[in-house]
Amino acid sequence: MSVCKHGNLCATPPHMLRQIVQNGNTSQRERAEKTLDSSEQFRGKRVALAEGPFTHAASGAGLHRSVYNANNGSSLPGSMARDEGAAATGDNAVDEAYDGSGETYRLLKDEYGRDSLDGNGMKLKSTTHYQTGYDNAFWNGSQMVYGDGDEDLPEDERFFNRFTISLDIIGHELAHGLTQFTAGLRYVDQSGALNESMSDVFGSLVKQRKLNQTAADADWLIGAELLTSNVNGSAIRSMKAPGTAYDDPVIGKDPQPGHMRDYKDVDYDNGGVHINSGIPNHAFYLIALELGGNAWEKAGKIWFQTLTDASKMNRRSQFTDAAKATWEVAGSLFGTGSLEQQAVKKGWNGVGLEVDGNDNGGGGGGGGNTGCLVAPLVLTRMFT
Numbered sequence: 001m002s003v004c005k006h007g008n009l010c011a012t013p014p015h016m017l018r019q020i021v022q023n024g025n026t027s028q029r030e031r032a033e034k035t036l037d038s039s040e041q042f043r044g045k046r047v048a049l050a051e052g053p054f055t056h057a058a059s060g061a062g063l064h065r066s067v068y069n070a071n072n073g074s075s076l077p078g079s080m081a082r083d084e085g086a087a088a089t090g091d092n093a094v095d096e097a098y099d100g101s102g103e104t105y106r107l108l109k110d111e112y113g114r115d116s117l118d119g120n121g122m123k124l125k126s127t128t129h130y131q132t133g134y135d136n137a138f139w140n141g142s143q144m145v146y147g148d149g150d151e152d153l154p155e156d157e158r159f160f161n162r163f164t165i166s167l168d169i170i171g172h173e174l175a176h177g178l179t180q181f182t183a184g185l186r187y188v189d190q191s192g193a194l195n196e197s198m199s200d201v202f203g204s205l206v207k208q209r210k211l212n213q214t215a216a217d218a219d220w221l222i223g224a225e226l227l228t229s230n231v232n233g234s235a236i237r238s239m240k241a242p243g244t245a246y247d248d249p250v251i252g253k254d255p256q257p258g259h260m261r262d263y264k265d266v267d268y269d270n271g272g273v274h275i276n277s278g279i280p281n282h283a284f285y286l287i288a289l290e291l292g293g294n295a296w297e298k299a300g301k302i303w304f305q306t307l308t309d310a311s312k313m314n315r316r317s318q319f320t321d322a323a324k325a326t327w328e329v330a331g332s333l334f335g336t337g338s339l340e341q342q343a344v345k346k347g348w349n350g351v352g353l354e355v356d357g358n359d360n361g362g363g364g365g366g367g368g369n370t371g372c373l374v375a376p377l378v379l380t381r382m383f384t
């Protein structure tokens with residue numbers, strides 16, 4: 001996700017759009033510029049979004065989805081297209097938004113006992129067919145919004161399919177709502193990369209659970225269906241092998257590191273929230289693989305418990321804090337010194353982080369208790 005107009009959190013990483021501006025043809029360039037412009041405005045409002053307060057309509061206990069159609073306009077939510085319990089419409093975007101919201105709800109409810117994003121039965125609202133040629137999807141603090149990608153362009157010019165096409169993207173965006181209502185991780189530097197990573201983790205788990213895949217069988221890709229065959233790439237991110245999702249003359253190369261030694265301290269993308277998220281993403285992958293079986297059962301439970309426990313994770317949590325917190329949670333869930341707790345330690349060690357608050361792989365950008373402390377201190381002053 002990138003930060004979009006009015007502080008919304010978006011699916012398409014800005015580094016991808018910048019590459020299209022540089023390398024695309026005229027229509028591709030214009031489109032990417034438009035999306036990028038709206039992505040980079042109103043940065044300050046993102047902070048407001050991340051910190052609330054939030055108003056939303058609770059629908060009472062249970063699953064309640066409402067999917068709307070913006071009819072290519074910008075008004076939200078648009079006209080009702082499919083309310084909870086209604087039959088499939090035959091409109092792919094509407095039905096995918098409906099089904100994907102349901103799969104996300106069921107992961108949270110059936111596996112972790114949480115009733116919707118806010119824990120209080122919040123209605124899951126989605127708007128589809130937002131604008132024309134809109135290459136993004138976003139969570140605006142109270143609902144999901146999906147563009148149709150490049151589906152209006154000639155096939156050989158398309159980079160992106162409609163944004164409802166990947167279940168993990170739907171789960172990713174909704175998980176931003178979960179984070180918003182729980183740890184509230186600030187969308188900047190390491191806490192922002194953790195925010196992004198939480199969304200990739202739960203987005204991938206929604207998909208893996210739907211496909212009934214073990215950690216070993218899963219592809220661990222984010223947005224595998226999103227890129228068209230015109231792009232030399234398999235997805236927008238890979239949790240299994242960060243930095244390898246795509247390498248394309250127009251879109252550029254996947255910039256994600258998978259280890260602290262390759263941490264990228266950058267002054268764009270809110271300090272690289274879509275870039276350095278590769279590090280905690282890969283830690284989660286290593287842990288899930290080490291534990292075996294279904295990733296949502298043990299690794300996912302540890303992550304969920306950490307994210308939703310205010311004593312374990314908060315707005316300012318850094319990578320080392322996440323490592324320590326997940327290790328502690330694994331100890332309380334499965335026993336001190338348990339195989340599960342050892343797996344968590346091993347996974348974080350695999351990306352250059354220690355569960356005792358140190359990192360051993362270098363990496364700047366505001367390490368938690370060690371490393372460069374200047375950036376986070378400055379930012380804390382700015383945003384408090």
Ligand SMILES: [Zn+2]
Pocket residue numbers: 001002009010011172173176196199
């Ligand atoms: Zn995101």
